[in-house]
Amino acid sequence: MTSCDNTKKLKxxxxxxxxxxxxxxxxxxxxxxxxxxxxxxxxxxxxxxxVEQKYNVxxxxxxxxxxxxxxxxxxxxxxxxxxxxxxxxMTSCDNTKKLKxxxxxxxxxxxxxxxxxxxxxxxxxxxxxxxxxxxxxxxVEQKYNVxxxxxxxxxxxxxxxxxxxxxxxFLSHPALGELLNxxxxxxxxxxxxxxxxxxxxxxxxxxxxxxxxPNPYFEDTKLTKTYTFLDEGATKITATPIKWKEGxxxxxxxxHEKKGNKRAFVxxxxxxxxxxxxxxxxxxxxxxxxxxxxxxxxxxPDDVEPIGEPFEDDDENDSEDDDNEEEDE
Numbered sequence: 515m516t517s518c519d520n521t522k523k524l525k526x527x528x529x530x531x532x533x534x535x536x537x538x539x540x541x542x543x544x545x546x547x548x549x550x551x552x553x554x555x556x557x558x559x560x561x562x563x564x565v566e567q568k569y570n571v572x573x574x575x576x577x578x579x580x581x582x583x584x585x586x587x588x589x590x591x592x593x594x595x596x597x598x599x600x601x602x603x604m605t606s607c608d609n610t611k612k613l614k615x616x617x618x619x620x621x622x623x624x625x626x627x628x629x630x631x632x633x634x635x636x637x638x639x640x641x642x643x644x645x646x647x648x649x650x651x652x653x654v655e656q657k658y659n660v661x662x663x664x665x666x667x668x669x670x671x672x673x674x675x676x677x678x679x680x681x682x683x684f685l686s687h688p689a690l691g692e693l694l695n696x697x698x699x700x701x702x703x704x705x706x707x708x709x710x711x712x713x714x715x716x717x718x719x720x721x722x723x724x725x726x727x728p729n730p731y732f733e734d735t736k737l738t739k740t741y742t743f744l745d746e747g748a749t750k751i752t753a754t755p756i757k758w759k760e761g762x763x764x765x766x767x768x769x770h771e772k773k774g775n776k777r778a779f780v781x782x783x784x785x786x787x788x789x790x791x792x793x794x795x796x797x798x799x800x801x802x803x804x805x806x807x808x809x810x811x812x813x814x815p816d817d818v819e820p821i822g823e824p825f826e827d828d829d830e831n832d833s834e835d836d837d838n839e840e841e842d843e
Contacts (some may be wrong), residue, residue, distance in 0.1 A: 529652075533638055540675045547669045548807050551662065555804070558658035562651055573640065580636045586629045655716050670707040673806075680705045683809040683813035704729035710803040719743050722798055733757040741795060 528670040583589045673679045681702040685691040694702065709723040719742040725733050732758055802809060 686809040
């Protein structure tokens with residue numbers, strides 16, 4: 515690790531008495547904010563759990579009724595399971611569509627036909643219940659995103675007073691730290707704040723923004739990468755084009771060296787232009803962003819592991835990534 519790792523010594527309980535009292539105060543305030551965020555998150559999780567439990571109770575008699583009807587349909591589960599194996603992309607609800615009333619022969623047992631019609635009605639009802647449950651969960655998540663926003667903003671302001679905070683947090687992360695080469699670390703010394711923001715409806719995507727101080731590498735001070743989840747399951751990725759200062763572009767290879775196959779975290783190649791691979795973005799959003807102080811203090815959770823070499827120069831892998839990425843605008 516580089517000399518920047520020395521900032522990991524800034525854990526509150528380990529700080530010497532002669533440290534800058536303003537820095538010590540900032541770290542103490544940051545811990546208070548993280549404790550507050552933890553309480554907010556616990557409360558949000560409890561509210562989501564309440565919604566899920568409520569709708570589990572609502573679903574229970576519907577599932578019971580469905581099971582009773584299914585008993586009257588010969589080989590229903592054998593057929594459904596067989597179709598699930600052959601058509602892995604179908605959901606459990608879709609399997610019943612194999613028994614659509616309009617596709618059934620006229621000479622079918624009328625009692626069986628009636629059972630299938632009732633079963634379809636139940637599935638339609640379950641779909642409505644599930645949609646309502648999802649909407650209620652979304653309402654809770656949106657409410658607590660609004661509650662968290664000023665807390666995150668306050669946290670970012672305090673972090674700005676702690677030297678090399680984000681660089682240290684990234685380097686301490688077992689997965690993200692592996693992706694920062696020497697030149698990335700020089701650039702990240704100018705990282706002033708990091709923001710992760712869900713789209714308003716949450717489920718359609720999110721954006722990650724890095725705010726930099728004026729630096730000798732590029733003109734931009736705000737670089738944003740947006741992930742949009744499309745209906746067909748793909749992810750559309752757009753990013754701020756980086757306006758490199760003369761002679762500083764990672765692509766020109768003049769001042770920026772690579773170690774082995776490790777690409778720069780901030781890169782301008784078509785498939786990686788400030789486009790962290792989706793797995794990396796997910797780690798930032800779900801792991802680093804909620805509590806960066808954990809990694810700043812080098813307190814790595816046991817369940818966080820390195821993710822290998824996602825940036826290996828593999829033409830085949832790059833072409834697959836390009837299918838889901840949009841050219842920088």
